[in-house]
Amino acid sequence: MLNALRIKLNQLYFKDTQFANLMTKRIFNVLLVANPYDAFMLEDDGRIDEKIFNEYMNLSLRYPPRFTQVSALEEAWEKLNETTFDLVICMPGSDNSDSFDIAHKIREKYPHMPLVVLTPFSHGIRERMEHEDLSIFQYVFCWLGNNDLLMSIIKLIEDKMNLERDIEEVGVQMILLVEDSIRFYSSVLPNLYKFVLQQSQLFATEALNAHQRTLRMRGRPKIVLARSYEEAWSLYQKYQNNVLGVISDARFPHQGEQDPLAGVQLLREIRKRDPFVPLILESSEEDNRKYVSELDAHFIDKNSKKMDVDLREAVSQNFGFGDFIFRDPKTMREVARVHNLKELQNVLFSIPAESFFYHISHNHISRWLYSRAIFPVAEFLKQITWESLQDIDAHRQIIFEAIVKYRKMKNQGVVAVFQRDRFDRYSNFARIGEGSLGGKGRGLAFIDHLLKRHSEFDEFENASVMIPKTVVLCTDVFDEFMDTNQLYQVALSDADDETILRAFLRAKLPDRLVEDFFTFFDAVKAPIAIRSSSLLEDSHYQPFAGIYSTYMIPYLDDKYEMLRMLSDAIKGVYASVYYKDSKAYMQATSNVIDQEKMAVILQEVVGTQYGDRYYPAISGVARSINYYPINDELAEEGIVSLALGLGKYIVDGGLTLRVCPYHPTQVLQTSEMEIALRETQTRFYALDLKNMGQNFSLDDGFNLLKLHVKDAEADGSLNFIASTYDPYDMVIRDGLYPGGRKLITFANILQHDVFPLARILQLVQKYGQGEMRRPVEIEFAVNFDAKTKTGTFYMLQIRPMVDVKADLEEDLTLIPDSRLLLKSENSLGHGIMEDIQDVIYVKTEGYSASNNQLIAYDIEKLNRRFLDEGKHYVLVGPGRWGSSDTWLGIPVKWPNISAARVIVEAGLANYRVDPSQGTHFFQNLTSFGVGYFTINAYIKDGIYNQQILDSMPAVEETKFIRWVRFEKPLAVKMDGRKKLGVVVLPD
Structure with a gap:
């Protein structure tokens, strides 16, 4: 059963929730029809816009509406002709004001504009309203001097406008409030909205940056108000799969008559359909409490002085808001508490079985995820009931795998703000600082985004495509480093490169980075490449590639030793901006050196450890245009240079294997034995894991080893990559055989498709060029496991092909x-x-x-x-x-x-x-x-x-x-x- 679910999970393409597509219908302009005194009273002291604005800002909401007040029909027409209004709020005064008449006339001319009555509840107005036709109004509210009510009115109408589309789009949840007492819902709604919006502020912390946080709030549950049995039942039936919870009064109209037990009947019907949905029954009649055990509901006494607090607590505990609390089902004592998805993932296997069983058998985890707008996982887990699996450990495992899959998907394609408590091995790309990512950094963020958007990259059985774990130190860290250490004087002088490097190495990086670096080491647990990512580098129009330094450092158990090497490498990259060659290059390209700012990319090095050496099975550079197409090749099919070991070998102009991804079996260099022996790779680069960087130097390759192919043979890293030359039979055989010279031909991968390298390269070139709208050059590396015949294709960089x-x-x-x-x-x-x-x-x-x-x-x-x-x-x-x-x-x-x-x-x-x-x-x-x-x-x-x-x-x-x-x-x-x-x- 678990395997079947795993297959289901693997087939499930967790599509990211497009929060930007939610809440598309908004109320921007409100027309307030009221006499000047009532309007002033409503505004308290004439600051309605300011108050609403502050209320919106406190709850991190965007787009606060603007209010326009009119008191006469002529004024109303004038304003309606000038501005598009999304809502009319009508305030009938205690005098014989004609606000109802104005509202009726507006309805005639604008039949689709929402109209709302907001009235102070005095005896005179109540009498008057009994004789008014209120059918033209969507809602009637009672004004109790509560400013929050205005926001609730706007949010209630926005929720109603967006309900159907948002539920269909991503499965947004709905809270159904059934209440016909105007006074009561006018008091409950502001509290309910404030609570839900505050909760959505908290769950927005699942977002990876500020922009995402604001967008995530659009995924909050919608609140829908029903004022009769029929309206409530119709809403429940239509959206029953997306109901987060129901709050119902006991007495309200049913079949046109006030029914004292309409609420009990409604909740009974809902409970038949759904054994788990949380139900809250509220009533001013204490006698109705007896129904809650039958309904498995929660009772709220409407006469209680702390009714608002009781309701808020009931919603918080039952609707999945707030922290998720694992409880002991016998004592209901707290066993564990989680604040976010990462914490849930971490505790899953340590929760006692009986507590875990209690929560999954009541669908609590899925509900909690829904309330936090984590729709893809919630949707998946909702289908996995206890009845379907009946195995605690399997259930833990499938929830864990679903969260991991979701977090990987979520982290991809997003430049997250680096947070120590969040960055772990499932994180992908984060920034430290507020400045620019620089050219390479932007390129990497672009690749990550590209891989996320095209699901074809996920469709390989034995291969995954991604970028290595990356953290970018933005350019503002560089500015701070230069300023606090007063380095500009030596940097911009004519001092030689060695002097500049030594001055930079003596300088100090900001202390706050230390803990961040330690977090990164723990998440990566691999050697780290420290690459330059300057503002001008890899920019769309300037060939700045390869001007600055790239260092690599080994992974060590001694974090402080590793920190020393990392700090030196970062300073070395910073210093390289001011080396003689860089200054000359700047001059040649008419750039001003002090405009150049440096971001630094810290990136996991792709590779495998062999003793004291570390290198990838394959590294390469792909170009989407091939200016030397031969045989059946076409220029637009692109060309790739492949090599064993670190990519520096390719950059240094070493002998690489030249392949067109659309003709992987036609490789010129292996077509004739003489050419293969003469023109295939004989050396390769690896990182020396013993070199602790004590002699840190201008040469960024000081800790790289240049080795012979036979060293790789000794490492056992040539499976499926090499062919063997048999000097006796004078032939080259694909694969590794005893004796004979080993040739780097990648034959088993290219000719026999052991790993889908050619197909991945086709996709990478196609989408890279397609989205950059110009020919591109892409650096990549592959980790390949010969035992399992699986591998990971890592894209390291993308830049436009700038060739003068x-x-x-x-x-x-x-x-x-x-x-x-x-x-x-x-x-x-x-x-x-x-x-x-x-x-x-x-x-x-x-x-x-x-x-x-x-x-x-x-x-x-x-x-x-x-x-x-x-x-x-x-x-x-x-x-x-x-x-x-x-x-x-x-x-x-x-x-x-x-x-x-x-x-x-x-x-x-x-x-x-x-x-x-x-x-x-x-x-x-x-x-x-x-x-x-x-x-x-x-x-x-x-x-x-x-x-x-x-x-x-x-x-x-x-x-x-x-x-x-x-x-x-x-x-x-x-x-x-x-x-x-x-x-x-x-x-």
């Missing part, structure tokens, strides 16, 4: 052929180059493939001269560049042509070779942004205007090649999305 070369708005097809030296409709690369004047090309007259080796020597000599001068050139020749088979092309190695920035395969009519797309040195093409053109002009596939080159004088010429120089630079333009590349002749 990539700003290409021009339509290259519009450039006339006469202006082109080269045009390829099958080119790789993207961007614009405007600093190349030289072309080296292979002569085609008398060309023979037998000379290809000699041609390679000639090119190598010229390339060396270009390297010495720091210049670049366009290289054109027949066949496959870099082919080891000299009959297929010129057998250059990358160092022989490394100064070329555009490489062209130009087929000849008598020498046709399938295009290679530069596969022989593909890694270098992509790393250096080199363009690779394939042109077969003889079959009208592209343009190669060789006559122009032949007609120019050569700077140098050999038997096989010519080098020519243009007076002005050529313009190389490549559109990687359309695979179109051109070299435009100078004007």
Whole structure:
């Protein structure tokens, strides 16, 4: 049974309650029809707006209404023409004022506007009202000089307007008050509302930040007033699944007649339908107390002097408000008390069985959750009755799992305010301070929000997608640190980096952070990365990535030692804002250094501990646009670089595995054995858990180890990630086998889908780019458990792909052929180059493939001269560049042509070779942004205007090649999305 429920819980997608969609109909403007004296009396001393405003603010309510007072019909029309009113309150005076007449006329013209009578109960008015037609009024209230009544009137009407929609939307609860005595409900409602609103202020603490807190109050229970048996029964039947409790008088109209036991009859019918709903019977006749045991209800004596207090206590104890109190069912003594969801989660397994059984068999936990507007869990637990499970421990477990699932969902996508008593292993993202989160911080908050909104990320059986636990020290902490330690003078000086770092390390962080850091250590229990998140970094328009430091520290049992390392790392990140390179970069990008402010991200490091080393199974960078698509790949399908170990290896330009997530089985680097042995990862980075940071240095990688792949093999971390080269059979086998070199191919994950990496990457690119409305670059890491074949994909960062070369708005097809030296409709690369004047090309007259080796020597000599001068050139020749088979092309190695920035395969009519797309040195093409053109002009596939080159004088010429120089630079333009590349002749 428990497994069936677990399946149900797993299938249940806890959709977050959209509190913003609740209470959408509001009363903003109230027209008060009263003679000036009565209006003044109502306002006490003319400050009705101020009083209502204060009342609203005290209860954390927004949008207090505005009151406009009129006493004559002409005035009323004038105001109604000027302003849209949501409510008319009519105050008939003791004189023969015409407020009823005005109300009738307003009703004729505005049939849907709510009208309410508010009257001081004197004998004269009561007589007069007996002869009035009150059917046009929604309610009649008795004014007893109580200012709270105005707020109750407004809230009662708002509740009525929003009731149906809010119940349908999220299952908001309803308190049904059945009472026909005007005096009585005019007195009860203000107290009831005040209590419910104060309670909702308390439960709003389940919210993670101030904005959420205000919104959560919209989920409070609605109060609905019924004044007859039929009205009450109709409301109960319609909303019976959402009734938090019923408060009923004993005597009120039933079938048009006053019935002294209508309330008892109503509660009897309700109890038949629902054995658990709390019922309160109130009566001024003590004799009615005898019915409460039969009804399992609570009795309130209306004649009691403390009737209001009694009612408030009864509602508090029975309707699930306030703290949840676990009681011993025999003595009703308190066993445990919980204030919030986290505390409930913590005590579930320690509550005595008989107490736990008592509460679940009476549906108390579900009701408490409902009253606190925790609808998804309440709804789920309400269905799990004692009869359905009949196992105390299973019941504890399922409630625990439901709360955990809800809290994880709740924490996701929200920038919570860091609270020590709340932040635990189910927390996700919190901020310390009120300033900005900085660029990376904003990016992470955006990712978290993105993952929450798209349920596809939850649909993998053996994978979850999330961000690591994160706390951001906002920029105001940085400001405080700089000011209190008076660091600006040294920071903005010309001191060297080491001096600046030492000055920052001597400074002191605010003391109040110590306890926060300890809480974070306890929640994470893993190494921590300390990343910069400056205001300018990863901003939408500025390429500020990687300018500042990122440190990592190991997790230690000695909290104070860990605190020392963390403090040093934070100060090191702060100091990096003012290093020489940062200042130079600021200048180059026309930013002012003192505008730069630094937030710091404290983030759990993704990885697994192997002895004294710590690293993830996979780290990677995904780009949503691929400017080097080969074979069946499309530019918009994106590209991913994968590596074993920490992501620093990728950032440092190490050999990574290049994969298109839509073609995970077609990996160029593993397509041929020779390429796989030469172009797969041989080293990786891991965090050194023994390094205690005593020699804290400018190099943020001082405690990282650069290891060989065979070290990972010894750690046992290569399952499903590596392939084995068998030197005897000269083959590469997917998987780990004894002996033979291990190659990082991720073959079992990419080829055999042991983990759904490709599918996750497709989603990440699709939604990342879709919501940022521009190509994005995403850093990620994966923890993979080879035993269970399960894993967690962590998104670490998202930023726009800002590539200066990539700003290409021009339509290259519009450039006339006469202006082109080269045009390829099958080119790789993207961007614009405007600093190349030289072309080296292979002569085609008398060309023979037998000379290809000699041609390679000639090119190598010229390339060396270009390297010495720091210049670049366009290289054109027949066949496959870099082919080891000299009959297929010129057998250059990358160092022989490394100064070329555009490489062209130009087929000849008598020498046709399938295009290679530069596969022989593909890694270098992509790393250096080199363009690779394939042109077969003889079959009208592209343009190669060789006559122009032949007609120019050569700077140098050999038997096989010519080098020519243009007076002005050529313009190389490549559109990687359309695979179109051109070299435009100078004007």
